[in-house]
Amino acid sequence: MDIFEIFNLSKIMEIKNDNVYLINHPVSIMSPNMLSEIQQSLITKLGIERASKKLYETGKKGFFEFMSEAGKHRNLKNEVDAINFVNKLLTSTGWGNFSVENINQGKITVKIQNSFMAKEYDKNSYACDFMVAGFLAGGISGALKLNYDAKETKCIASGDFCCEVELY
Numbered sequence: 001m002d003i004f005e006i007f008n009l010s011k012i013m014e015i016k017n018d019n020v021y022l023i024n025h026p027v028s029i030m031s032p033n034m035l036s037e038i039q040q041s042l043i044t045k046l047g048i049e050r051a052s053k054k055l056y057e058t059g060k061k062g063f064f065e066f067m068s069e070a071g072k073h074r075n076l077k078n079e080v081d082a083i084n085f086v087n088k089l090l091t092s093t094g095w096g097n098f099s100v101e102n103i104n105q106g107k108i109t110v111k112i113q114n115s116f117m118a119k120e121y122d123k124n125s126y127a128c129d130f131m132v133a134g135f136l137a138g139g140i141s142g143a144l145k146l147n148y149d150a151k152e153t154k155c156i157a158s159g160d161f162c163c164e165v166e167l168y
Helices: 003-010 032-046 048-074 079-092 116-120 130-144
Strands: 013-016 019-022 025-027 097-104 107-113 150-154 163-167
Touching (some): 025 048, 032 048, 032 130, 048 130, 079 097, 079 107, 079 130, 107 130, 130 150, 130 163
Antiparallel strands (some): 013 019, 019 025, 107 163, 150 163
């Protein structure tokens, strides 16, 4: 992300009443280690299927609501505008470095370099960016008033070179 993009994103962040706001929505800052530990304890307690579904759905719902409102003020006209804005938000808030790899017939592939969640995991047998997949699906769905779902298809935690999420 270049300095111009950082400056533009900084205009949509503010601190007021001792809270941090991103496009007039309160946000909190948590360490990657803490979020990873919360996620891993949910997996231990609920099992991978239930925990991953809950984390994905929570991320999707939260980012859908956020982008439904934020998208009104950003003049997002199509998939490219929406996914680029969502990617910039996620990159600027520290979730990794997001880039669109492919858009084809409503299917969007997003590559994530340096996913903080995947970096916190030891090597394992499953992709672990459940919330990120939910954020991407919810963000695009909210911005475009469509229903996208997403699935992580590659993950550095399970041995891939980078993480990758497909939206459909």
